[in-house]
Amino acid sequence: MAMQVKIFITLKQGVLDPQGLSIKNALNVLGFTEVEDVRMGKYLELRLGGDKEDVSATALVVKEMCRKLLTNPVIEDYTYQVIDQVRRTDPVPEGSAGSPDPAKNDGVGE
Numbered sequence: 001m002a003m004q005v006k007i008f009i010t011l012k013q014g015v016l017d018p019q020g021l022s023i024k025n026a027l028n029v030l031g032f033t034e035v036e037d038v039r040m041g042k043y044l045e046l047r048l049g050g051d052k053e054d055v056s057a058t059a060l061v062v063k064e065m066c067r068k069l070l071t072n073p074v075i076e077d078y079t080y081q082v083i084d085q086v087r088r089t090d091p092v093p094e095g096s097a098g099s100p101d102p103a104k105n106d107g108v109g110e
Contacts, residue, residue, distance in 0.1 A: 003047070003082060003083065004045065005080055005082050005083070006083070007044040007062065009041055009066075009078045010039060010077055011041070012075055012076060012077050015075045017040055020040045044070065046065075058084075059080070059082055
């Protein structure tokens with residue numbers, strides 16, 4: 001039985017975010033003047049196989065992955081969500097599982 005893990009990585013408060021600032025400025029130039037701040041981050045989805053069916057054991061493994069490789073603990077924070085017993089074996093269709101809802105796409109940028 002596989003487990004799915006969603007990991008959200010963000011810069012710690014107080015750490016300069018030049019990408020976020022560039023995005024904010026571009027949105028303001030495009031007329032979205034209500035945007036006051038943007039913080040850029042990373043989003044990962046992991047599918048863990050094997051015989052681990054214990055969510056707390058999986059959480060310990062995810063914390064170790066984040067500490068050893070996925071994050072820089074000096075400048076980044078992370079949160080994660082363990083979704084137990086994922087049974088899906090086919091690829092995730094575009095626009096699902098964490099991606100924006102394609103039905104809500106207003107066609108901007110197409």
